[in-house]
Amino acid sequence: MRKTARVMATAAAVLGCAAFSNGAQAALNGTLYAVVAPLYDGSAGSTSFLRLYGGAASATSTFSIRIVNATTGANMGNLVTIAVPKNASPQFSFDTLLSMAGAAKTTDHNYSLYIQNSEATSGYQHVTFNGTSGLFENNSNCANTLNQAVKAAYPSLVLTNLHTSQVNANYPMQIDIHNYWNAAVTYGVYVYDAGTADSATGAIRAGSGAQVGSKLYTIPANSTLSMSSTKLQQDIGWTPNSTQLHANIIVTEVANQAPAEVLNAVVVNNSTALSGTTNMSFACSVNAPPAASTSTGGGTTIGGGDSGAYLGGDVPSAQSPQPQVTP
Numbered sequence: 001m002r003k004t005a006r007v008m009a010t011a012a013a014v015l016g017c018a019a020f021s022n023g024a025q026a027a028l029n030g031t032l033y034a035v036v037a038p039l040y041d042g043s044a045g046s047t048s049f050l051r052l053y054g055g056a057a058s059a060t061s062t063f064s065i066r067i068v069n070a071t072t073g074a075n076m077g078n079l080v081t082i083a084v085p086k087n088a089s090p091q092f093s094f095d096t097l098l099s100m101a102g103a104a105k106t107t108d109h110n111y112s113l114y115i116q117n118s119e120a121t122s123g124y125q126h127v128t129f130n131g132t133s134g135l136f137e138n139n140s141n142c143a144n145t146l147n148q149a150v151k152a153a154y155p156s157l158v159l160t161n162l163h164t165s166q167v168n169a170n171y172p173m174q175i176d177i178h179n180y181w182n183a184a185v186t187y188g189v190y191v192y193d194a195g196t197a198d199s200a201t202g203a204i205r206a207g208s209g210a211q212v213g214s215k216l217y218t219i220p221a222n223s224t225l226s227m228s229s230t231k232l233q234q235d236i237g238w239t240p241n242s243t244q245l246h247a248n249i250i251v252t253e254v255a256n257q258a259p260a261e262v263l264n265a266v267v268v269n270n271s272t273a274l275s276g277t278t279n280m281s282f283a284c285s286v287n288a289p290p291a292a293s294t295s296t297g298g299g300t301t302i303g304g305g306d307s308g309a310y311l312g313g314d315v316p317s318a319q320s321p322q323p324q325v326t327p
Contacts, residue, residue, distance in 0.1 A: 027073060028066060028114050034142060034286045036126050037070060037112035039094050041105050046128040046135070048094040050113070051161050051194075053123040053146060053248070053283065054084035054209060056154065061086070061119035063286075067101050070110040077103030082202065088195040088209030089125070089160045089248055092202060100202045117286045121149050125160055125283040134271030136171060142284035149285035151259050156252040159265045160283050161194050162229045164240040164247055170271045173229035173280075176264035177251060179219040186218045186254050187261065191236055194246035205243060212238045212247070216254065219261075 040046045054061045065080040080100045084090065097113075098105065115124060123146035126139045147157045163173040179185045195208020213236025219225050229247065233240065240247075251263060266277040 028068070028075075030114065033066075033114040033116055034124065034284060035112060035114055036124070036141075039111040039113060039126075040128055041094055041098075041109050041111065043105070043109045045132055046130045046137075048139070049091050049127050049129065050094070050097065051089045051091045051125040051127065051246075051283075052082060052084050053089040053121075053125070053158075053160050054086050055117075055119040055121035055123070056086055056150075056250075057119055057121060059086055060084060061117055061122050063122070063124075064116045065097065065101075066114040067097060067103055068112045068114060069106055070112045071106070071108050076106075076111075077101030080202075082204075084122075084204065085195065085209035087192040087211070087248060087250070088204070089123075089246070090195040090197040090204050090208055091127075091161065091246065092197050093199060096197065096199055096202050099200070115286055120287055120289075121146075121153055122286045123149065123160070123283050124286065125280075127161075127280075134170070134269065134273045136267055136269060136278050138278060138280050138282055140282050140284050144285040144288045146283040146285045147259075147263070149287060149289045152289035154252075155256055155258055156250050157259050157261065157263050158248065158250050158283075159263050159281065160248045161246040161280070162232075162249065162265055163267065164244055165230045165233060166240050166242055166245050170269070172268050172270070174226065174266045174268060174277070175229060175232060175249070176224050176226045176262075177217070177219060178224040178262040178264070179260065180222060180262060181260040182221050184218055184220045185260065186216055188214060188216055188252045188254050189232070190214045190250045190252070191232065191238065192248045192250070193240075193244050194248045196243055196245060212236065212240075212244075 040048045052063050060083045063082045063084060067076040069076055078101050080097060128137045128139050150156055150158050162175065163171055177187060190211060191213050193207055193210050193212050196205045197203065215235045217225055251261060263281060265280045267280055268277050269275060
């Protein structure tokens with residue numbers, strides 16, 4: 001009898017726990033996600049914007065985003081899914097993401113995002129802007145950078161969401177490419193329309209991710225090529241329209257060698273309240289790069305994935321693709 005009673009008590013306890021678990025929301029295992037925290041909803045001046053980079057492997061890749069109340073740990077609203085075109089990185093305000101999730105701001109204004117995307121080279125950048133002070137910041141904070149993931153798959157590096165000439169003149173962009181190899185290197189710089197998202201619905205504009213031009217630049221050993229984003233536009237013969245606020249660039253060594261360059265992008269803040277520069281080079285990878293990569297730097301060749309050096313075969317018709325190098 002005692003044994004039976006113990007078994008029944010144990011079963012009751014287990015059933016009670018099960019009933020509690022079914023009634024409560026399961027916590028997220030953050031090791032399976034890329035996590036952005038904290039987020040800013042504008043209540044203290046700054047607002048968060050998330051730029052979602054679709055990667056390079058397929059025509060589109062899908063982001064799954066959970067908004068979490070970082071005080072209680074509870075999920076807020078519905079799962080947000082966003083299909084982003086290859087080579088695009090449309091920008092979403094935190095207000096837009098809340099609206100897409102069917103959620104409202106909390107009284108303590110404490111949030112986090114949990115992000116998944118199965119595409120190996122997908123990424124994101126978390127930026128904030130304060131409309132009163134004019135302060136523009138890159139708040140990306142992550143374990144794995146976007147370029148770690150990109151160079152593990154392709155002999156290329158990426159800069160996302162460079163300001164075009166359509167952005168407020170107070171925030172021009174400066175780009176630097178430093179060649180740290182011990183000989184001159186010719187790089188292909190491929191420019192893409194980063195795209196935009198509707199602020200109310202999150203719908204991504206047609207044409208996002210489209211290639212808008214390219215140019216070859218030869219940089220001497222241990223030297224830096226510096227230019228404004230408007231100079232790059234002139235070099236490729238591209239005049240952005242009013243919807244083309246940001247551009248992405250992919251920099252590839254044309255001989256299909258491992259990246260031997262440092263890419264840098266800064267916003268020059270010319271607003272009346274502030275002056276100086278903000279480095280915008282850093283972006284995050286959704287996924288950790290493979291544990292073993294054939295990219296060792298210093299000119300060692302690496303695999304070109306499905307399309308060699310050009311991240312999806314977007315090679316201008318005036319140029320021939322380089323032979324694919326296999327690991």
